[in-house]
Amino acid sequence: MSESDSSPENKLQPETLAIHSRRVYERESNSILFPIHQTATYVHESVGVLKAGYGYSRGGNPTVNALEQAISALEGTEQALCFRSGMAAITTMCMGLLKAGDHVILSEVIYGGTVRLFQQVLGNFGIGYSYVDTTDMDAVRAAIRPESKLMFVETPANPTMKLTDVAAMAEIAHANGMLLAVDNTFLTPLLQNVLNLGADLAMLSTTKYIDGHNATIGGSLASHDVAMMDRLRLVRKTIGTISSPMDAWLTLQGVKTLPTRLKMHVENAGIVAAWLEGNPRVVRVNYPGLKSFPQYALAQKQQKAAGGMLSFELDATTVQAIAFINALKLTTCAESLGSVESLITNPATASHCDLPKAERARLGISDGLIRLSVGLESPQDLIADFDRALTEVFQK
Known part of the structure; x- marks a missing residue:
């Protein structure tokens, strides 16, 4: 020691x-x-x-x-x-x-x-x-x-x-x-x-x-x-x-509130990820805390918890994915993460827009992929907001 x-x-x-x-x-x-x-x-x-x-x-x-x-x-x-x-x-x-x-x-x-x-x-x-x-x-x-x-x-x-x-x-x-x-x-x-x-x-x-x-x-x-x-x-x-x-x-x-915030981020992200996984408009949810995550065993081995970040793929075009993001009321479209506010973005048109489409597809970054930083809002309120926005976009 x-x-x-x-x-x-x-x-x-x-x-x-x-x-x-x-x-x-x-x-x-x-x-x-x-x-x-x-x-x-x-x-x-x-x-x-x-x-x-x-x-x-x-x-x-x-x-x-x-x-x-x-x-x-x-x-x-x-x-x-x-x-x-x-x-x-x-x-x-x-x-x-x-x-x-x-x-x-x-x-x-x-x-x-x-x-x-x-x-x-x-x-x-x-x-x-x-x-x-x-x-x-x-x-x-x-x-x-x-x-x-x-x-x-x-x-x-x-x-x-x-x-x-x-x-x-x-x-x-x-x-x-x-x-x-x-x-x-x-x-x-x-x-x-x-x-x-x-x-x-x-x-x-x-x-x-x-x-x-x-x-x-x-x-x-x-x-x-x-x-x-x-x-x-x-x-x-x-x-x-x-x-x-x-x-x-x-x-x-x-720094002083980091441990307390992380506990809430993890809890909220787990609830939101589970709901997204059951939504028919969602093709795939990438969250290491889900047992369906391909590397769940590795996450359990080297992580103390799954964190507050996740991504999910909509069965959607780029236009529909962006329309969904714009329809949200409680989750803010912004290129950052880890804050008390839930933040959301479409990597294909934001952080990874410089990559050719074929390369993005190879890496699993489809046009319908959404990155979500789950904040400290009530997860029930976030879910209701997602449900309303999905219904609004895909019923048009």
């Missing part, structure tokens, strides 16, 4: 951990909320001597550090780094760990912003990449090259909810001298601790469940590897991707 495993905070339940563990107080005023240090620079004790280690907010900020302490407690690591966005975290990760000529294995169903980063930005700097079905171990092994340095997977995947066996990927990656990074945005470390499953690096878009209120844009990285974190901190300082103090402060408030 490591020193961190035996620390008092690891005996705390998630609800207590999120509020109290590594909580930082500002001692001059004894404010119960850590203050917003909205400053660009700091007074030096003398030339080259910094007070409390802060010199310039591009390198570090007390409010951002308070959020990093909270996230590291959730991740079970000694440190975490916070960024302006989830994509800023991924970009910093790639710039810090890769160089021209390196190759990356990506799970084939992955966030559209990650696709654009590799296709339209990193590729220009000589970083190669391959999309692989990470449910197929033989395909993963076959895709590895001598220059492969990083495997980056997203599980559950956006928007099909396809799962990757993190422990199996870690074994393959490490056997081939590669690092494994996991985008754990959909579940957070409270529902799936990817570092405990063998990943080297955990990434979150804190915009989503960590904040939980659609108030901020942010991202985080966490690892047990101290040297790696030092390297990423240096790159973050150099390219200026650190979180802003205001966003960090708002996100810090969201």
Whole structure:
């Protein structure tokens, strides 16, 4: 057992951990909320001597550090780094760990912003990449090259909810001298601790469940590897991707209610998913909490709960799918997830619109696929709203 495993905070339940563990107080005023240090620079004790280690907010900020302490407690690591966005975290990760000529294995169903980063930005700097079905171990092994340095997977995947066996990927990656990074945005470390499953690096878009209120844009990285974190901190300082103090402060408030919110998200999503599965207009429901989900056994093995995200396929054209979304009164059409409000979108015309239709179809992203982030509204009210909207659209 490591020193961190035996620390008092690891005996705390998630609800207590999120509020109290590594909580930082500002001692001059004894404010119960850590203050917003909205400053660009700091007074030096003398030339080259910094007070409390802060010199310039591009390198570090007390409010951002308070959020990093909270996230590291959730991740079970000694440190975490916070960024302006989830994509800023991924970009910093790639710039810090890769160089021209390196190759990356990506799970084939992955966030559209990650696709654009590799296709339209990193590729220009000589970083190669391959999309692989990470449910197929033989395909993963076959895709590895001598220059492969990083495997980056997203599980559950956006928007099909396809799962990757993190422990199996870690074994393959490490056997081939590669690092494994996991985008754990959909579940957070409270529902799936990817570092405990063998990943080297955990990434979150804190915009989503960590904040939980659609108030901020942010991202985080966490690892047990101290040297790696030092390297990423240096790159973050150099390219200026650190979180802003205001966003960090708002996100810090969201962290405190994360465990309670997640319980409601999971409960509500399970009720809504079961209803959708029984609706004749729905061809398929992708939710790891349903026994009909093809990877239900894997979900039970590596996830503590199924989460609040699901997708479902309507027997519908693109026009009908969009009409259904527009007819909803309680679920908002927006390209985000993990907030108290239920959010819905059509990936084929939104997050994955850059993919050719044939490629979307191969990945299971049909024109009628709907992605749903189930919020904290009454699930009975959400179901009534879905029922009314389906009836309205398909009776025309």
